[in-house]
Amino acid sequence: MPDYLLTTSPQMAKRHARHLRFQWYGRVAIAVSISFMLLMFTAIFVRGAGAFEKTMIAVDIEFAEAVIDPRGTRVEMDLKQGNYKPLILSGLQEVVPSATERKERNRLYKLVSGGAAFDLGERVAAKPDMIGTTQRVWIAASSEVDLYIKGKVDPESDEAVRRLNDQDIAWVTTLQQEGRVKRKFNRVFFTSGDSRAPEMAGILSAALGSFFSLLVCFLIAFPLGILTAVYLEEYAKKNLLTNLIEVNINNLAAVPSIVFGLLGLAVFLNFFNLPRSTPLVGGMVLALMTLPTIIIASRSILRSIPQSTRDAAMGLGASKTQTTFHHVVPLAMPGMLTGTILGMARALGETAPLLMIGMVAFIVDIPKGITDVATSLPVQIFLWADSPEKGFVELTSAAIMVLLVFLILMNLFAVYLRRRLESRR
Amino acid sequence: MFKKILLCSVAAFGLSACGNGGGSASDTSEGTAETTPFTTGRDQIKIVGSSTVYPFATTVAENFGRSTSFKTPIVEATGSGGGLKLFCSGLGDNFPDITNASRRIKASEVKRCAENGITDIVEVKIGYDGIVVANSTKSDRMELTLRELYLALAKDVPDGNGGLKPNDYIYWSDINPTFKSTKIEIMGPPPTSGTRDAFVELAMEGGCQTFDWIKALKETDSDTYKAICHAFREDDSFIEAGENDNLIVRKLNANPNALGIFGFGFLDQNGDSVQGSVIDGTPPTFENISDGTYPVSRSLYFYVKKDLVGTVPGITEYLTEFTSVRASGQDGYLSEKGLIPMNVDEHAQWQSQVLALETLSLN
Amino acid sequence: MEKNNTEEATAETHASAPILIARDVDVFYGKKQAIKNVSLDIPENQITALIGPSGCGKSTFLRCFNRMNDSIDSCQVSGNIQFAGQDIYGPKVDVVALRSRIGMVFQKANPFPKSIFDNVAYGPRIHGLSESKDHLEDIVITSLRRAGLYDEVSDRLDEPGTSLSGGQQQRLCIARAIAIDPQIILMDEPCSALDPIATAIIEDLMDSMKEKYTIVIVTHSMQQAARVSQQTAFFHLGELVESGDTESIFTKPAQKQTQNYISGRIG
């Protein structure tokens, strides 16, 4: 045996070096992208984590009938809309007796959320036998107090530029000393819609809006996209018309999304008179937007199905349609689903087309169906990011986290479906 | 599996077809618009318009929704012009009932409204908004005149011999030797924003008109006048910072030498990190904007279709809430959000005028 | 059945009547002619081998018989092919019905990514050949037996067909083809990827099958053609050079080209 076969020649050394170098390029690329992602996620998390907790203040409230329900009717609507402000205020004054002047009382009341009175109304309406008793109730603090408790207000800074003055902070400290201040899980964030007060704002309305829009989008875009792809790939003859269609689909995929919004405005709203600001129209617009993506992805999957599969079926006397739907489409389905879900993930993040059809709006009510007015998650993020109140900063980041969770869930679902479909073979 | 998916899809088509069905129902009512001017199917007020008014309108909407049995109105921020366009497109379910504006409605818009059957419009003035030129509290507060502001921002500036030269002021000290010699860096809103429009009209034109020969042009050659007064410089001394005022505030924190142009509401909420420059000797305070001494302030309005009062439930109540003292009055909750209220007399006058549903006549 | 006397290729007397008759067949892929004026008779219940160098058009010609070329957009077939007296390219002919009478086994085993059972059952299912579940099971088992595969897979009919070995897969494809009970089976190099043992099994299989079926096989192996076929047709550059009894083709070929090919000088 000549020994040069087993020793490293200069050429071999070069090859090894190149191999190693490429491995390292790859590793560095991955490391860089992961660190960017980590950086982004931690930044969002650090900023948004606070939003999952909120500050509550315990107030002893005397549910006086004379104030809540002077006529004693116990009608739900009246109970809800009763005047609870003085009850809360006198409860607060018990702790801070020094605040007697009108101006001071106003400031004192500002320590609690503007929504606290409505909240009490709901509670009383749900349990009218509370009337006449005195109870310690935990009510939401205002966003300013919340930020202070979370350490985001510097009490040493110039008083004139703070939204809580020294007096307010002294009152909060008194409340703290009496154990009347605590932080608890911010349930409101997950159970309510938008609000102008950060401590009362929630993501549910937007999340449901996104869900309904995506549902409509999926139900329209998936069958349309897949049928189009199957037709073009399996049935259509190659001619000028199909070439033209193909070019158009490829172009559509690159059209800026706002154009689809304009189209939706012109066609769905102005021509068909579908209701503005609804997930129905939003989903339809998003469907238009994702269709090209789904078609292109599905076609390339279909093209990758080997001809031998089609031959096998057709050789047995299966018709074109049987061949396509018994063999080709099931094989392509996992890939087509993945393509669809990727397209929808992109749709989930869109605000531009929704702007045109009125889904970028202040909406408090929780949508119950596809024809109720709604916003969507990215729209909510955009609206909160644009709000002057400081409390919205953490809400914005928290909403981004919710959006990310949505995306992760969608992708996991795609993986799950793929596994399931593939295991069927 | 595939069959199942296909089935679902078919069901979905049915669903969207149902949606279409609903749509075509309102279609037909739209078709009969000649005889009955609008439909009454909606139980929720729809509001569009200015993004400056948006925080105030949403606050009122939310309070209104919580304290009455009516649904909370939907408020869209479409910009003043966009809002008025939608507003004047017609009467009916798919058109807004109310539009917010950070400027007064124009005669052309009133005409367009009238062409579409909207003849009776109720105008509601809600208060004032100041546009501030602010910097980080880490630097000294600036004291500027409108003229200096114009010189710092304009594309071309007077050359001192009755002509123009491209703006070559790089440092503040180039404009006024008493200023520090820091680089001029101003961040402001893009041309699509209402804030920009108002700033151009109030600050730029204000500064521009301190030059007599330019002021004279206004009468003789208004195109040239506009070209001189409205154009912002295009070098890196003026940075278009996007519609998001929060972003400007954050960038100011990062760059203490920069100035930012945005609405008073943001200054009010972020007083711990940014400060408004004194303009023509007047600092942008609540009182100064309210009594009109601060030069860069404007009035905010919204417009209501009178025909809908009594048709879309809650409109009267919404007007009552918005014009109430507790909302838009001196110490009302909107002042918390940065609205600068009218003085007591003006407020009272607008309140009674609005509640009497007096319609707008521009003249 | 019109006889064409201007034939250049010899239509010799056969032991049995032809079931497939091709006359003046031309096939074009776009502008390129792959088959040039070929006429050939395929006798019933015999094995006919198509031989010739690579690219000479054997597969193309074979695929004309069950119109598999229809699915290739650029492919144009002209001429006349008759199956049991009917023009298979006639306007009323249903390709699906045609293919249920003329089955095909491909060069590369291509089982469906389904269970062994479903692979074989697919044909009978789409053609509605089984009256009941039991009957279907019956068909599947007989077909697998005929293809000589049953004993190897009887305990794992639920496993995917793709999990079998190459030779088993090819036999599965044969079982699948005979499950629809065709009259003719077209085989395009069925053994090209198989070892001698698997090849022998399949050759035995063909031999036993010719009682019931007519088989047309494309092969590159002279030995295989000699072993299994009764008739042989030699193609070169899209033309049919010579056809006739396997025996006479291999022992005393009429054409020089044929002589060269079978002795290994061209190809």
Ligand SMILES: Nc1ncnc2c1ncn2[C@@H]1O[C@H](COP(=O)(O)OP(=O)(O)OP(=O)(O)O)[C@@H](O)[C@H]1O
């Ligand atoms: N789908 C097609 N499109 C265009 N030309 C084709 C196509 N299929 C085959 N051809 C051409 O037709 C001619 C005959 O091909 P065919 O596949 O029939 O050859 P073959 O005799 O089966 O060869 P092999 O023994 O290598 O399988 C070849 O020149 C080939 O290039």
Ligand SMILES: [Mg+2]
């Ligand atoms: Mg071949």
